[in-house]
Amino acid sequence: xxxxxxxxxxxxxxxxxxxxxxxxxxxxxxxxxxxxxxxxxxxxxxxxxxxxxxxxxxxxxxxxxxxxxxxxxxxxxxxxxxxxxxxxxxxxxxxxxxxxxxxxxxxxxxxxxxxxxxxxxxxxxxxxxxxxxxxxxxxxxxxxxxxxxxxxxxxxxxxxxxxxxxxxxxxxxxxxxxxxxxxxxxxxxxxxxxxxxxxxxxxxxxxxxxxxxxxxxxxxxxxxxxxxxxxxxxxxxxxxxxxxxxxxxxxxxxxxxxxxxxxxxxxxxxxxxxxxxxxxxxxxxxxxxxxxxxxxxxxxxxxxxxxxxxxxxxxxxxxxxxxxxxxxxxxxxxxxxxxxxxxxxxxxxxxxxxxxxxxxxxxxxxxxxxxxxxxxxxxxxxxxxxxxxxxxxxxxxxxxxxxxxxxxxxxxxxxxxxxxxxxxxxxxxxxxxxxxxxxxxxxxxxxxxxxxxxxxxxxxxxxxxxxxxxxxxxxxxxxxxxxxxxxxxxxxxxxxxxxxxxxxxxxxxxxxxxxxxx
Numbered sequence: 092x093x094x095x096x097x098x099x100x101x102x103x104x105x106x107x108x109x110x111x112x113x114x115x116x117x118x119x120x121x122x123x124x125x126x127x128x129x130x131x132x133x134x135x136x137x138x139x140x141x142x143x144x145x146x147x148x149x150x151x152x153x154x155x156x157x158x159x160x161x162x163x164x165x166x167x168x169x170x171x172x173x174x175x176x177x178x179x180x181x182x183x184x185x186x187x188x189x190x191x192x193x194x195x196x197x198x199x200x201x202x203x204x205x206x207x208x209x210x211x212x213x214x215x216x217x218x219x220x221x222x223x224x225x226x227x228x229x230x231x232x233x234x235x236x237x238x239x240x241x242x243x244x245x246x247x248x249x250x251x252x253x254x255x256x257x258x259x260x261x262x263x264x265x266x267x268x269x270x271x272x273x274x275x276x277x278x279x280x281x282x283x284x285x286x287x288x289x290x291x292x293x294x295x296x297x298x299x300x301x302x303x304x305x306x307x308x309x310x311x312x313x314x315x316x317x318x319x320x321x322x323x324x325x326x327x328x329x330x331x332x333x334x335x336x337x338x339x340x341x342x343x344x345x346x347x348x349x350x351x352x353x354x355x356x357x358x359x360x361x362x363x364x365x366x367x368x369x370x371x372x373x374x375x376x377x378x379x380x381x382x383x384x385x386x387x388x389x390x391x392x393x394x395x396x397x398x399x400x401x402x403x404x405x406x407x408x409x410x411x412x413x414x415x416x417x418x419x420x421x422x423x424x425x426x427x428x429x430x431x432x433x434x435x436x437x438x439x440x441x442x443x444x445x446x447x448x449x450x451x452x453x454x455x456x457x458x459x460x461x462x463x464x465x466x467x468x469x470x471x472x473x474x475x476x477x478x479x480x481x482x483x484x485x486x487x488x489x490x491x492x493x494x495x496x497x498x499x500x501x502x503x504x505x506x507x508x509x510x511x512x513x514x515x516x517x518x519x520x521x522x523x524x525x526x527x528x529x530x531x532x533x534x535x536x537x538x539x540x541x542x543x544x545x546x547x548x549x550x551x552x553x554x555x556x557x558x559x560x561x562x563x564x565x566x567x568x569x570x571x572x573x574x575x576x577x578x579x580x581x582x583x584x585x586x587x588x589x590x591x592x593x594x595x596x597x598x599x600x601x602x603x604x605x606x607x608x609x
Contacts, residue, residue: 138460142170146359163325172355175323176452179430187414191381201226213257228279232390236262244548258529273348280347308353312341315352324454326434362448445473510561526602
């Protein structure tokens with residue numbers, strides 16, 4: 092044991108060292124912040140992003156929370172750390188945490204059959220109905236193909252969407268592949284509601300957001316729009332090489348999949364909570380065991396289902412936890428998740444061993460600068476570059492430009508296969524009618540003064556004028572055309588009557604004509 096004198100001397104020496112070290116550390120941090128700001132400023136310009144907000148946390152300190160650019164092109168209003176953005180699918184981590192909290196309370200178990208809590212929930216395969224578990228709802232390997240068109244229609248209720256899951260064909264065996272599934276997260280939200288006795292929205296707000304002090308975070312677009320005032324971002328989309336403001340879309344019908352809205356300041360609190368393994372102000376909201384389960388790998392992600400950035404980062408493995416994608420990055424474990432909705436992007440990333448986390452949100456559709464910024468933050472604040480810095484933004488920009496060029500080439504190739512100077516088999520009015528699908532609902536074809544149009548639900552983004560492509564195949568650009576071309580091939584029976592329409596080729600959706608007296 093040191094004497095009092097020795098202790099005093101030690102304190103004096105330590106204080107002197109602190110005086111020498113602290114300014115250096117502050118200078119280092121200041122240099123890091125300057126480097127980050129310069130990187131973001133250039134990235135926003137290079138990627139043509141109207142507005143971006145970013146929060147960086149290391150250990151328990153918020154190092155950075157700032158906005159860049161504007162909330163809406165050609166309008167006043169800068170983005171700041173309190174500007175509201177949709178966080179889209181980064182919401183899934185909140186849903187997984189909510190379920191983990193209920194596992195802690197013994198109200199649900201990861202291995203419970205889904206039907207224990209949602210007895211009406213069915214799949215097309217009875218085996219899947221019997222064997223699929225609560226955890227399977229969160230890991231994207233339950234065996235179904237993507238069914239997002241159901242909620243994108245805009246006219247189906249949460250109950251109806253989950254009911255129609257029984258008609259979605261299986262794509263592979265249970266836990267035998269990976270297909271991203273928003274609707275399964277919607278079902279997980281219903282499990283949370285059933286076992287907790289409160290809606291997913293109320294549970295997340297009262298059990299997670301309130302304890303974390305996230306007072307400017309909203310569980311739905313509707314609640315954000317009603318409360319947040321003017322400081323919210325507007326969505327933008329590149330349509331035919333022009334960036335345009337578009338109308339907001341929402342995921343409120345399946346909130347557990349991606350409906351949360353927040354800002355950089357509030358999301359910094361969420362990152363601090365995650366880096367502290369589920370604690371806020373020293374108090375646990377979830378046990379250490381269940382928190383670990385969130386970040387453990389639970390399913391393999393195939394290369395084809397992972398992000399194109401893997402072509403450059405070349406991870407040795409890619410997995411999915413509970414609400415988190417995972418990969419190795421420069422020899423370390425990286426957990427992250429993107430969020431995407433028309434006109435908006437988001438990113439959450441954690442390097443747990445370095446206690447560094449980042450939140451990013453932008454108001455341009457698929458602005459993949461988010462991937463570059465995630466890795467750059469880790470290189471700057473976690474020192475992952477190992478003395479070998481890379482310009483992720485430059486590399487990813489070239490990657491995605493190449494992917495867009497491939498898409499353009501594919502469009503040219505389709506046009507080259509078009510049979511010129513052909514006519515439809517029937518008079519235009521004979522193609523009009525209602526065509527039904529048990530999962531996707533009604534596709535209505537209308538004839539207005541000799542011009543056909545397609546309507547998949549009431550959402551204007553799913554409606555468009557048809558132009559004959561060749562023979563009985565028609566092309567449409569739904570809504571404002573942001574989704575590219577869709578092809579509808581009308582099929583006739585031996586009597587020359589239109590009986591079906593196939594959307595987007597042999598691997599697309601087949602709608603059967605409904606009798607006019609239905």
